[in-house]
Amino acid sequence: MTRSQLILVLGAAALVVVLFQLPRSVVENEQLQEVGGPESHSMEIPQEVETQINELRRLIEEEENIDKKANFAHSLARRYLDYGIVDSAARYAEAIQRWKETPSELAADIYFTAYERSPGPEQAKEYAVKARGILQSLLDKDPTNLVLKNRLAMTLVVSENPMAGVAMLREILAQDETNRQAILNLGLLAIQSGQFERAKERFENLISLNPADNEAKLYLAVSMIEINQQSQARLLLEEILASQDSIPAIKMMASDYLEGL
Template sequence: MTKTQLFLVLGAAVLVVILFQLPRSVVENEQLQEVTQTESHSMEIPQEVETQINELRRLVEDEENIDKKANFAHSLARRYLDYGVVDSAARVAEDIDGWTNEPSELVADIYFTAYERSSGPEQAKKYAAEARAVLQELLDKDPTNHFLKNRLAMTLVVSENPMAGIGMLREILAQDETNRQAILNLGLLAIQSGQFERARERFENLVSMDAGDYEAKLYLAVSLMEINQQSQARLLLEEILATQDSIPAIKMMASDYLSGL
C-alpha cells in the first residue's frame, strides 16, 4: 500500500488528512522535493445522519441563547465535516462568526478541520487562511496555548512562508519538549517529505513517552518499512492488531500493511 493510500484511509479518522495539502518543499532540513497532491471527496450521508443534521438545523434556528446556538451550530458543522461537506461547514462557521463579537475557538475548529478535509490545494489554502486568521487572534489573547499554536503552525506550512510553520513547531518543542502534537506534526512532515529516518526518530520518541500511543506506532512502522526494517515494522503492526485499545482505522491500516510484508 502506498503512502497516499495510508493518508486517505487514516484521513477518514481525522489523523493525517492534512498531509494531502502539504507541499513537499516543506521539510525539516529545507531540502526541496517534488510536489504531490492527493484529493479527498465528500461521502454519501446516511439517512440517520441526515436526520441528525435536520434536527441540529432546527435547534440552531430556534435557540436564542448565543452560546447554545453557537454550540449547536458547531455540532452541525462537525456532522458536515465528518462526511467531507466542507463548504456547508464553512458557511456555518461564517454564521457563528456573525453572532459573536470576538474570535471563537468553535469557528477556528471548523475552518481548521475544513482545511484538513479539503478536496484540493486551492480549497485547502482558502480554509487554512480562514483558520489562520482566527487562530492568530486567539493566540494574541493566549500566546501560551500550544494546542492553538500547533494548529496555526500547520496552516502556515501551506502559506507563502511555510518555514514559519516548521519554526513554530520547533518553538513549541523548545518550550515543551514532550508536546505530543508538535512531535507528531514534525514526524508527519518528515514522512511526507521522504525523511524516514527523521520520522522514525520522532515516532520512537512518542512511543517512548507513551507505549499505548498506537497512532505513533503505526507511523513508526511505516517509517521502518521505508528504511527496509520490515521485521521491526512487523512486530509493531502485530502489536497494534493484538490490542483492544487502538481505533479501527489504525487497525485496518496495520492489517493492510502487515498483509503486504
C-alpha cells in the same frame, strides 16, 4: 492510497473515520519539497446521522442565545466534516464568526479541520488562511495556548513561508519537549517530505513517552517500511492489530500496510 500519502485519524468518539490530506510543501530540515496531491474520499451519510443533522438545523434556527446557537452550529459542522462535506461545514464557521462578532475558537476549529480534509490544495489553502487569521487573534490573547499554536503552525506550512510553521513547531518543543502534537506534526511533515529516518526518530520518541500510542506505532511502521525495515514494521503492525485499545481507523490502516508487506 500510496504509502507516501499518510492519514491522520479522528478521535475515538468520531462517528466515522475520514482520511484526509496533510500539507503538501514542508520539511523539517529546511529544504522544501513538493509531494503528490491527496486522494479524494467521499462517504454516504447514514440515516441516523441525517436525522441528527436535521435536528441540529432546527435547533440552530430556533435558538436565540448566541453561545448555544454557535455550539449547535459547531456540532453540525463537525457532522459534515466527519463525512467530508467541507463546504457546508465552512459555511457554519462563517456564521459563527458573524454571530459572535469576535474571533471564535469554534469557527477556528471548523476552518482548521476543513483545511485538513479539503480534497484539493487550493481549497485547503483557502481554509488554512481563514483558520490562520482566527488562530492568530486567539493566540494574541492567549500566547501560552500550545493547542492553538500547533494548529497555527500547521496552517503556516501552506503559506508563502512554510518554514515559519516548522519553526513554530520547534518553538513548541522548546517550551514543552514532550508535546505530543508538535512531535507528531513534525514526524508527519518528515514523512510527507520523504525524510523517513527523521520521521522514525520522531515516532520512536512518542512511543518512548507512551508505549501504548498506537497511532505513533502506525506512523513508525510506515517510516520503517520506507527505509526497508519491514520485519520491524511487521511486528509493530501486528501489535496494533492485537491491541484492544486501537481505534478502528488505526487497525484498518495497520491491516492494509501489513497485507502489503
